[in-house]
Amino acid sequence: MTQVQAQSPIRPDPDSRAPMQRSQQEVPRTSTLEDYAKLLGESEIVELRALASRMKGKSVSMINSTSVGGGVAEMLNRIVPLVSELQVPIRWDVINGENEFFAITKAFHNALQGGPFDLPEESFQKFLANSEQNRARLKFDTDFVVIHDPQPVALIDARQEKNGHWVWRCHIDLSQPNRKVWNFLAPYVHRYDGAVFSSPAFARQLPIPQYLSSPSIDPLSDKNRDLEAEVIERVVEHFGIDPYRPMLLQVSRFDRAKDPVGVVRAYQIVKRYVDCQLVLAGGSATDDPEGEAVLAELREVAGKDPDIHILDLPPWSAQEINALQRAATIVIQKSLREGFGLTVTEALWKKKPVVASAVGGIPSQVIHKHSGLLAHSVEGTAYQIRFLLANPAIAQRLGEQGHEHVRENFLIISNVRRVVTLFLHFLR
């Protein structure tokens, strides 16, 4: 078993004259519609502009709880400039709050996804008091106000009669919420014109219309852009992976919900038939007691197998993750519970055959036998992996179709189109 700690990942060498590193430095931080046109075709952007032209004179504000870190901020960082480029005035506001407020909203976040809620009653009043401060500070003068996630949900209090269209964009799984927290928040949600969820499985029965908007990946980001072969080779070599034998990969944090131990068990079954390697690449678990326990368990199950590589990577490892995904023979996502599963989207975009559990948002991406294979157990996962290793032509076809599926449905440009379409729907 090889273990690599947080300090090890490759960082681009500023002194290197390797073409990949130079081209990386030249890539603009914010991609424009023209950049996407080169990748997806001019007609897709022409279509987007035609849609957005219907929004002439309308303005939008997006409100969330942070400008950096986390998937929502990452998404808004990409979407806001693109909407603006479509000549739709758009503003992005972030709510303020003390640490105590964010501790409360973190507890809300966990409770809404089915966890317990142990904070005192006064937490609810503190939450509302903070919301009131933000209501007084922020402007709500746009035609569309999109509130992201539960933290700013009570800003709906700022809505005056006929004051624009208000949409609540919920990025979390609300299917099994803690009753106490949901009963507190639901009256606010019910006052919006509509709610948007990432999967029908995450929605609830609400008295307002609910819409679907899948999360998306950015094909031009460090994690997804094309890499030159030599960069991939260097990453593989750095982590001690044999480039000449099949490599199975799961990218996810070390969390029981991702079932890394189940992945090792599946690999061990496959290994009886095929000489392969397993790479488990995840985030650092140093501040997460359960993560440490999972890692310990994982190490025990992995034993001394030199073909199991457990990579504990820091958050700035986008390029390494990209390279590992591109180097993999098969990508696994054997989650027991899952949100949308963007690591699956990333693998499909890279034309990789994927074997994944049929949970959360995964079945909408892995269309069984078309864009990957679904499994429901350790043995089933092992069987599907063996099948793909023995049938590389089928594996290749699944990967190519998976790529097309992502291209059509789960890229940032599709996301922008859905946002604009939602606004146009409200204008009808």
Added chain:
Amino acid sequence: MTELGPFQFQTASYLVRIGNQSANTLLELRKELEECSDESVFYHTFQSLGRHHFLTEGFSNDFAQWVLASCNKPALAERLASVDIRDYVSLTELRTDLLRIVKEYCGQNVTDAAWAAFEPFYFCETIEQQVPLGIEAKDLEEFRTGLGDLPHASLQFHFITSRLRLHLHTNDFSQWLLKELACKDLAKRIDQIDIYTNTLDGARTKILRLVDKELEQ
């Protein structure tokens, strides 16, 4: 395209509304399929084919895929997949035929019909936003130019979902070529292109080839 004259290329963007219905068994699928909206039937059939246009083997509609992947009932999945949306100009007829197949299976396989699926089927529905692309064609040359640059959603709109708008067993392209340019044979050949065994890009290539042939003549 409601009136003839120059061909107006349009596109459609779809907003998906999440319904409050779901099915965990085939019996529940039967019940919900009976009660869901026409927009829901559209989403899981016509629009599903558009979302998965790049698949050319064995994918037909969401119902068939769920029955196969989540219920593990290949025989029923095959029957549902064999329903060809090109045969329908109304969603009511399409729903009736899908329901008949599910009802027959449930009647003949009472125990299986009550088995819980691996994953629920969630009913969604489509809200269509139609937008002109600002491109028009007055003759075959211009038609070819416009077609060559069309985005997928626009191809889907004119070539596949048009049946429901026209209430005719044809598509916008063939209808215009027939009525406006009197290209009867070309219109017929274009309508014969199989959308289940071709991707949208593949279908476009075939249409372009047919148009080129016509232009040569």
